[in-house]
Amino acid sequence: MGGFPNPNDCSKCVCPGGYAGDLCTERPDEGCGRKIDATEEWETLTDVLGDYSVRQPLEDFKKCHYWIESPRGTEIVVEIVSLKGHQAVDGCVYTGVEIKTNKNQQLTGYRFCAPQAAGKTFRSFTNRVPIMTWNKVFKSETVLRFKHVAPIAPHMKNAMFARLALGEMSEFHCTSPVQWNYDTTTSSYDQASNEI
Incomplete structure (x- = not known):
């Protein structure tokens, strides 16, 4: 999943964290x-x-x-x-x-x-x-x-992320009535309520 060829052995990949195997398709x-x-x-x-x-x-x-x-x-x-x-x-x-x-x-x-x-x-x-x-x-x-x-519908994700990146909003609503808050210090989303 997204590795790159090992320069010492092109039949194997160098895998990102969380992935293993010759082609990065296995769990470490x-x-x-x-x-x-x-x-x-x-x-x-x-x-x-x-x-x-x-x-x-x-x-x-x-x-x-x-x-x-x-x-x-x-x-x-x-x-x-x-x-x-x-x-x-x-x-x-x-x-x-x-x-x-x-x-x-x-x-x-x-x-x-x-x-x-x-x-x-x-x-x-x-x-x-x-x-x-x-x-x-x-x-x-x-x-x-x-x-x-x-x-979440892809078009909704793209619109929400664009508005977040432009600073036009600090939170967004999913297709369900759940509010998610974007935390700029950790680049993550916090759920405002416990129900999803």
Whole structure:
């Protein structure tokens, strides 16, 4: 999914985060994570990494890779429920979660490691959301919830994003009566109500 040819072996690709395999069509498997099928009901993903006895940062990260998938023609909503034990430092260099809801999966997703991220909600452009967690010190717990929803009509998305980019609006309404607020500091959307 969006890799580029490896200059040392053109039969293989260099993959973006959240993807693996010769052609970037597989979920990375570092011994942790799984593929999860989203339904129309909220489901919870709880990921625990690390060990309280680890006081000094490890040399390498412990990582988990999840793919949340839904039926073709649907989109996925992901909400951060809580981030416990995460080290809230610039760059999330010790612990964190990355949620890739971008249309262009080559781009880095939204990364968080501060408990204040709880409540942030993201909506995918496609029916797959790679989620990566990492830890190299102490113990961290990431709790997310997710479900699949009907897509927003493309012409509505384009018009909303154009108006957001021009600064003509700071929020938009979906086809359902849900209000989404655009946060310019994180380039993400927050849901104004808990119902989707």
